[in-house]
Amino acid sequence: xxxxxxxxxxxxxxxxxxxxxxxxxxxxxxxxxxxxxxxxxxxxxxxxxxxxxxxxxxxxxxxxxxxxxxxxxxxxxxxxxxxxxxxxxxxxxxxxxxxxxxxxxxxxxxxxxxxxxxxxxxxxxxxxxxxxxxxxxxxxxxxxxxxxxxxxxxxxxxxxxxxxxxxxxxxxxxxxx
Numbered sequence: 780x781x782x783x784x785x786x787x788x789x790x791x792x793x794x795x796x797x798x799x800x801x802x803x804x805x806x807x808x809x810x811x812x813x814x815x816x817x818x819x820x821x822x823x824x825x826x827x828x829x830x831x832x833x834x835x836x837x838x839x840x841x842x843x844x845x846x847x848x849x850x851x852x853x854x855x856x857x858x859x860x861x862x863x864x865x866x867x868x869x870x871x872x873x874x875x876x877x878x879x880x881x882x883x884x885x886x887x888x889x890x891x892x893x894x895x896x897x898x899x900x901x902x903x904x905x906x907x908x909x910x911x912x913x914x915x916x917x918x919x920x921x922x923x924x925x926x927x928x929x930x931x932x933x934x935x936x937x938x939x940x941x942x943x944x945x946x947x948x949x950x951x952x953x954x955x956x
Contacts, residue, residue, distance in 0.1 A: 805933050
């Protein structure tokens with residue numbers, strides 16, 4: 780079985796506090812990719828960047844002093860187009876306080892995804908959370924094929940997006956153009 784990991788497709792990363800035109804541009808392709816996996820009855824899981832009101836007091840908040848993805852705010856929500864595409868109550872959603880989801884990695888270790896033969900990763904931001912979760916997948920499932928679809932990802936900047944894709948290729952993660 781294939782699995783699609785949709786990383787942090789939240790309002791704050793698309794058109795909110797940390798939004799970019801590149802992030803906005805990938806939304807239709809992300810929605811289409813999700814629909815494709817639904818049609819093929821493949822597994823889809825999500826991550827959501829999740830911070831509390833104390834965000835600015837955290838290490839991340841001190842290094843990136845832009846409050847974003849505060850749980851319960853509109854910016855924390857998955858984008859409207861995705862919410863209109865899937866029944867989120869039926870989806871596994873990992874709320875994560877940092878770049879990579881330790882709970883997602885531990886689910887690999889516990890054997891929750893023993894039937895998965897390939898993981899495709901899409902979402903935001905290529906150079907922070909996408910690469911972090913791709914590397915966790917490689918670490919906890921080294922024999923699984925891991926692919927990142929570059930057309931369904933966007934980075935903080937176009938250059939950092941390309942740098943992250945190059946780094947993932949070096950770590951034997953397949954990158955679709």
